[in-house]
Amino acid sequence: MGVSMNIHEYQAKDLFRKFNINTSEGKVFESGKDAEDYARSLNSKEYVVKAQIHAGGRGKAGGVKLVKTPEEVGSTVQEMLGMTLVTHQTGPEGKLVNKVYVENSSIIDKEYYLSIVTDRSTEKNVIIASPEGGMDIEKVADETPEKLLTQPIDPVSGIQPFHIRKIAYFLGFNKDQTKQLGPILSGIYKLYTEMDCALVEINPLISTDEGEIKALDAKINFDDNAEFRHKEFIDLHDPTEEEPLELEAKKWGFSFVKLDGNIGCLVNGAGLAMATMDIIKFHGEEPANFLDVGGGASVEQVTQAFKMILSDQNVKAILVNIFGGIMKCDTIADGIIIAAKEVGIKVPLVVRLEGTNVELGKKILEESDLNITTADTMKDAASTVVSLI
Ligand code: GDP
Ligand code: MN
Numbered sequence: 066m067g068v069s070m071n072i073h074e075y076q077a078k079d080l081f082r083k084f085n086i087n088t089s090e091g092k093v094f095e096s097g098k099d100a101e102d103y104a105r106s107l108n109s110k111e112y113v114v115k116a117q118i119h120a121g122g123r124g125k126a127g128g129v130k131l132v133k134t135p136e137e138v139g140s141t142v143q144e145m146l147g148m149t150l151v152t153h154q155t156g157p158e159g160k161l162v163n164k165v166y167v168e169n170s171s172i173i174d175k176e177y178y179l180s181i182v183t184d185r186s187t188e189k190n191v192i193i194a195s196p197e198g199g200m201d202i203e204k205v206a207d208e209t210p211e212k213l214l215t216q217p218i219d220p221v222s223g224i225q226p227f228h229i230r231k232i233a234y235f236l237g238f239n240k241d242q243t244k245q246l247g248p249i250l251s252g253i254y255k256l257y258t259e260m261d262c263a264l265v266e267i268n269p270l271i272s273t274d275e276g277e278i279k280a281l282d283a284k285i286n287f288d289d290n291a292e293f294r295h296k297e298f299i300d301l302h303d304p305t306e307e308e309p310l311e312l313e314a315k316k317w318g319f320s321f322v323k324l325d326g327n328i329g330c331l332v333n334g335a336g337l338a339m340a341t342m343d344i345i346k347f348h349g350e351e352p353a354n355f356l357d358v359g360g361g362a363s364v365e366q367v368t369q370a371f372k373m374i375l376s377d378q379n380v381k382a383i384l385v386n387i388f389g390g391i392m393k394c395d396t397i398a399d400g401i402i403i404a405a406k407e408v409g410i411k412v413p414l415v416v417r418l419e420g421t422n423v424e425l426g427k428k429i430l431e432e433s434d435l436n437i438t439t440a441d442t443m444k445d446a447a448s449t450v451v452s453l454i
């Protein structure tokens with residue numbers, strides 16, 4: 066599975082400019098002094114200072130500030146640098162601010178929402194638009210779904226004039242605003258498809274007092290699976306935004322995402338890893354992580370995976386769910402025992418093996434002097450691991 070890759074607002078806005086999506090003039094800084102000089106060169110009546118972290122909700126958390134003078138730009142940037150910002154999207158530990166973006170302030174007439182994602186059920190890219198911008202779109206979807214328009218785009222014909230008219234009408238745009246919406250829609254669609262995005266989101270898209278339509282915020286996620294054809298992803302990637310464990314996982318070729326539950330999961334194959342998480346939830350517990358160790362399950366990989374799982378204090382039990390296809394189950398069983406001994410696992414360990422030589426594999430596990438419970442089915446494995454914590 067590819068986990069999608071986030072970039073910062075300033076990087077997303079650079080891409081917006083490249084794809085002719087209207088946005089304010091701005092630049093990113095790592096020092097207050099440079100930001101002050103830049104603001105002076107802009108010579109505006111008002112500036113916006115924005116902390117760059119991979120999370121939304123900065124506005125309410127003090128990560129977006131409007132100021133009047135270049136001096137204030139300088140001091141506000143300096144204050145934000147090194148700050149740990151806690152928003153409803155960061156988790157309680159917050160995110161460290163290493164970069165701050167400064168742009169010309171806009172006078173907002175109204176805020177809208179605009180995004181593009183892939184809808185797997187219809188296998189099409191869809192544009193999502195709402196006249197309720199600036200807030201959590203999930204909330205709009207829950208409470209006032211009639212204020213959300215979902216427009217599928219045919220991959221062969223792309224964005225058509227009737228799409229633009231329909232979306233503009235839904236947003237309540239006048240003729241001039243509709244004219245400005247055209248290049249924005251074409252731009253996000255082109256950006257989304259050419260750059261292999263998983264999400265392009267403008268929240269809010271605004272109309273200004275001067276009748277201008279522009280992107281006030283910018284969020285882009287790339288599809289990790291397309292990394293091989295985009296060298297530029299590497300430059301856009303900010304490793305300081307990632308969980309140290311997720312970075313470590315990348316080195317080993319694992320897909321790893323830390324979660325909040327108590328059951329550590331060690332699985333080979335993304336589909337099986339998803340199914341394992343689902344079945345744990347079905348039995349009333351939460352997984353501590355998503356972990357796909359890849360196609361094989363060598364001793365080194367399993368050892369490393371156990372170490373990563375156990376570095377999380379919340380883990381109260383581990384569920385290993387491995388399909389022995391390329392590697393035989395008895396080989397995997399030997400590997401699990403060696404790895405478990407090396408790491409010194411103290412929490413209950415439930416192992417479900419399936420595939421070639423499964424009976425032999427189970428026998429090896431059961432005869433070991435370690436505290437390992439074997440299970441025949443996934444359901445069995447999940448209910449056992451849940452009962453053990
Ligand atoms: P987020 O909270 O992390 O999503 O950050 P946004 O970039 O969406 O900014 C949050 C809010 O700050 C917006 O919804 C606006 O209300 C406000 N804001 C951002 N830029 C400007 C600006 O140029 N002018 C004004 N008046 N408000 C702004
Ligand atoms: Mn926003």
